Amino acid sequence: MNKTKQTLLLGAVAAATISTTAMAQTTITVSTWAGPNHGINTMVWPTWKSWIEEATDGRVTVEVVHDLGPPASQMAMVADGIADATWVFHGYNAGRFLATQLPEFPTFEDFSSENASAAYWNTHQEYLAQANEHRGVDVVAAGVHGPGWIFSSEHYETLADLESERIRVGGGVMGDLSNALNLTGVALPPTGVYEAGSQGVIDGAMLVPEGLRSFRVAEIFPHTLTVDGGFYRGSFTIVVNPMIWDEMSAEDRAAVEEVSGERLSRLFGYMMDVSDERGVEFAEEQGHTFTSLGDDDLETLRGISSNLVETWSEQVSERGVDAETALEYFHQQLEEAAAQESVASLVP
Numbered sequence: 001m002n003k004t005k006q007t008l009l010l011g012a013v014a015a016a017t018i019s020t021t022a023m024a025q026t027t028i029t030v031s032t033w034a035g036p037n038h039g040i041n042t043m044v045w046p047t048w049k050s051w052i053e054e055a056t057d058g059r060v061t062v063e064v065v066h067d068l069g070p071p072a073s074q075m076a077m078v079a080d081g082i083a084d085a086t087w088v089f090h091g092y093n094a095g096r097f098l099a100t101q102l103p104e105f106p107t108f109e110d111f112s113s114e115n116a117s118a119a120y121w122n123t124h125q126e127y128l129a130q131a132n133e134h135r136g137v138d139v140v141a142a143g144v145h146g147p148g149w150i151f152s153s154e155h156y157e158t159l160a161d162l163e164s165e166r167i168r169v170g171g172g173v174m175g176d177l178s179n180a181l182n183l184t185g186v187a188l189p190p191t192g193v194y195e196a197g198s199q200g201v202i203d204g205a206m207l208v209p210e211g212l213r214s215f216r217v218a219e220i221f222p223h224t225l226t227v228d229g230g231f232y233r234g235s236f237t238i239v240v241n242p243m244i245w246d247e248m249s250a251e252d253r254a255a256v257e258e259v260s261g262e263r264l265s266r267l268f269g270y271m272m273d274v275s276d277e278r279g280v281e282f283a284e285e286q287g288h289t290f291t292s293l294g295d296d297d298l299e300t301l302r303g304i305s306s307n308l309v310e311t312w313s314e315q316v317s318e319r320g321v322d323a324e325t326a327l328e329y330f331h332q333q334l335e336e337a338a339a340q341e342s343v344a345s346l347v348p
Contacts, residue, residue, distance in 0.1 A: 156204070
């Protein structure tokens with residue numbers, strides 16, 4: 001073969017290689033467990049997909065699959081490779097997660113879920129990850145839902161009004177708080193609240209404002225008892241199977257991580273803020289009443305919260321987390337997050 005033909009052949013091979021590389025695509029299969037109209041499916045996944053495709057020039061994309069399994073099974077499914085990614089609500093995995101309760105305790109101050117999620121992500125990376133509670137998967141974002149309030153059929157004004165009432169609860173700090181308030185806690189998923197409430201099985205529910213609309217709670221419970229910042233919050237993470245990184249170049253992995261992390265955490269929180277606003281608006285249109293907890297009861301709740309935090313701090317220290325320092329860092333990050341620009345402008 002003469003030199004000219006050899007050069008042409010090598011050039012053709014190189015061109016073919018470049019073309020093949022440009023056409024190659026990694027698909028991140030996301031398992032989602034909420035209904036199709038939930039903000040995670042209408043806002044978070046589509047936006048993350050657009051960010052990833054733009055950052056990788058289309059070499060990496062996202063495909064969302066519904067109903068692969070119940071909420072409590074999601075992290076195991078990703079660890080086992082059934083899906084590449086999912087979102088995890090830690091309260092559905094009793095016993096495994098403890099450090100993740102940090103952002104769930106009452107703060108007695110208003111702040112957006114977007115800012116809380118950004119603060120939570122940074123706190124997780126700095127302090128909580130060392131508890132190794134997400135072993136088997138990689139955490140690419142952290143999120144916090146809106147203020148947990150108490151929705152009810154009767155008009156509650158005080159903590160005494162709540163005693164022995166049958167109130168829907170979930171996991172995490174919410175369950176511990178309900179015990180401290182002497183409620184009759186009824187464990188139910190949010191999707192079961194409407195049926196249980198309409199049949200008189202429960203007198204109320206601990207839920208977020210989003211549920212007033214998305215779970216039709218305002219239709220059965222016309223009253224809400226509120227606390228600034230919520231009686232509780234709920235923590236989430238978005239996780240991926242580590243093997244997904246092997247399916248993309250180092251450059252594409254860096255690009256995906258760039259549009260995940262704090263940015264994706266902010267997106268998750270922003271989605272929760274928007275959903276809560278819609279829930280409150282819907283309830284107000286129904287003539288719903290909102291009552292703030294009084295000062296004396298707030299002091300009582302502060303005492304309960306302090307006791308819960310103290311117990312949690314002792315427990316989480318056994319997992320290698322400096323609880324006091326982590327909490328201080330979280331509140332510092334909340335202030336810093338509030339001074340930063342919202343992710344809203346980046347949502348298509």
